[in-house]
Amino acid sequence: MRKQTNYAHSIFLVVLLVGLFAFAAILKLTVSFCIPLTVAAMLSFVFYPVCNKLKKFHIPWALSIFLCIAVILIMFYFIGTLLISSIRTILSTYPNYEDRFTAIYKVFANTFRISFDEDLSLFNNLWNSLNVRTMVQNLAITFSSSLVSFSKTIFVVILFLVFLLFEFESLKTKISLAFSDEQTNQKIMTIARNTVTEVTHFLSIKFMVSLLTGLIVFLGTFAINMDFPIIWGFLAFILNFIPTFGSIISWSLTTLFAILQFYPTWGKIIFVAVLVLSVNMILGNIIEPRWEGTDLGISPLVILVSLSFWGWMWGFVGMVLAVPLMVIIKIICENIDILRPVAIIMGTKKRTSENKNA
Numbered sequence: 001m002r003k004q005t006n007y008a009h010s011i012f013l014v015v016l017l018v019g020l021f022a023f024a025a026i027l028k029l030t031v032s033f034c035i036p037l038t039v040a041a042m043l044s045f046v047f048y049p050v051c052n053k054l055k056k057f058h059i060p061w062a063l064s065i066f067l068c069i070a071v072i073l074i075m076f077y078f079i080g081t082l083l084i085s086s087i088r089t090i091l092s093t094y095p096n097y098e099d100r101f102t103a104i105y106k107v108f109a110n111t112f113r114i115s116f117d118e119d120l121s122l123f124n125n126l127w128n129s130l131n132v133r134t135m136v137q138n139l140a141i142t143f144s145s146s147l148v149s150f151s152k153t154i155f156v157v158i159l160f161l162v163f164l165l166f167e168f169e170s171l172k173t174k175i176s177l178a179f180s181d182e183q184t185n186q187k188i189m190t191i192a193r194n195t196v197t198e199v200t201h202f203l204s205i206k207f208m209v210s211l212l213t214g215l216i217v218f219l220g221t222f223a224i225n226m227d228f229p230i231i232w233g234f235l236a237f238i239l240n241f242i243p244t245f246g247s248i249i250s251w252s253l254t255t256l257f258a259i260l261q262f263y264p265t266w267g268k269i270i271f272v273a274v275l276v277l278s279v280n281m282i283l284g285n286i287i288e289p290r291w292e293g294t295d296l297g298i299s300p301l302v303i304l305v306s307l308s309f310w311g312w313m314w315g316f317v318g319m320v321l322a323v324p325l326m327v328i329i330k331i332i333c334e335n336i337d338i339l340r341p342v343a344i345i346m347g348t349k350k351r352t353s354e355n356k357n358a
Contacts, residue, residue, distance in 0.1 A: 012338065028313055035317050036153050040160030042324055043072070045199045047161070048168050065165045069158060076154065079234070086230045093227065191335045198331060199324050209288045210240035213279055217254070220275040224268050227261055236276065240284070241320045243303055247280040298326055302346050 027034050051064040059067075172189065179185045218233025226232070232254045239246035251273070258272040306326045310318035326346070333343035 024313070031314055035314055036156040037160055038321055038325075039317070040157045040164055042199065042203065042321065043157070043161050044164040044168065045196050046203050047165060048196060049200055051165060051168075061166070061169050065162055068165070069162065072158065072161075082230050083234065086228055086234075090228060090231075187335055191332055194331045194335075195328050198327050202324060202327060205288060205291050206241060209283050209291070210237045213237060213240045213283050216279050217250075217276055220279075221254070221272065224271060226258060226268070226272065228257075232257070236279070240280070242316075243307065243323060245307065245319070247284060251276045251280065298323070298330060298346055302326060 047065075047068040050068060051061060054064040054067070055061060171192070175188050175192075176185060179188060214233040214235075214237025217236040218229045221232050222229040232250075235253060236250045239250040242249075254276050255269070255273045258269045262268040303323060303326065306322040307319050310322040310325065312318070314321070330343050330346050333339040333346070
């Protein structure tokens with residue numbers, strides 16, 4: 001008698017693969033909707049435990065949410081004020097750097113045979129060559145539209161965050177009512193609990209390490225009288241959320257400006273380069289893993305692919321969200337039997353061994 005082959009498993013994997021491609025296409029097409037929703041979801045994972053703790057002090061859930069939103073708005077206002085102040089300082093001190101920029105542009109113009117008039121200022125030379133006039137006009141339009149879009153995005157994120165936090169309060173009850181099967185109920189609750197716990201843990205540690213990185217870079221550049229220390233501290237802070245590449249970009253930009261300001265005094269240039277590199281190496285590779293207690297259990301290759309994929313999908317925001325999203329995907333795969341091999345492939349050898357021993 002011929003043995004019947006069960007194709008259900010293969011069909012499921014094919015359907016899943018097609019579904020993933022379709023889902024990726026939808027995410028790409030609906031980027032203006034998905035980014036605010038995803039950012040709000042990540043923030044809700046961070047603030048949900050805070051609201052829970054406030055609830056223990058008999059603070060109403062709605063008031064807890066209001067306090068969290070107030071903290072976010074105060075942070076945005078503080079950061080925005082610092083950045084605007086720094087940009088004004090940059091514009092006011094530009095004449096001090098014009099000679100250096102002119103010398104650099106002159107070398108560039110001679111190398112690539114671009115017209116350069118010694119009697120004109122750097123700005124006028126740029127304005128009359130390389131289609132800079134068109135570029136500046138386009139940049140001004142893009143910046144204006146981006147500023148309006150950013151303001152709308154912040155408003156939508158806060159709106160989503162408020163409603164998500166309100167939903168979280170009754171989520172456990174809704175899951176219990178929606179799934180009568182106890183095993184399914186427990187599995188969904190386990191996924192939700194592990195997702196909130198691990199993502200909150202990762203984002204909290206990452207925020208503290210990034211804040212400390214930015215603070216040290218700010219103090220170091222301020223101590224040697226490097227211009228715009230707030231800018232370099234903020235860059236170190238925000239780019240530290242992007243694994244590996246963020247630190248490289250932060251180090252490159254800060255070091256390049258140090259060369260522009262201090263050349264030919266190499267002492268301060270070397271100090272800035274070593275400072276930024278050391279801070280990122282020590283905090284990122286030694287302090288951060290110890291604070292987390294263990295690694296995230298995700299393969300470095302998977303993180304690299306995730307950074308490339310989400311960066312292509314959603315740009316800079318996608319690169320910031322790449323690791324938390326992979327943590328969520330891995331947790332879901334670990335709790336679904338048919339997807340457990342995917343979680344093992346995504347994980348590190350150390351975490352896989354620990355799971356087997358457990």
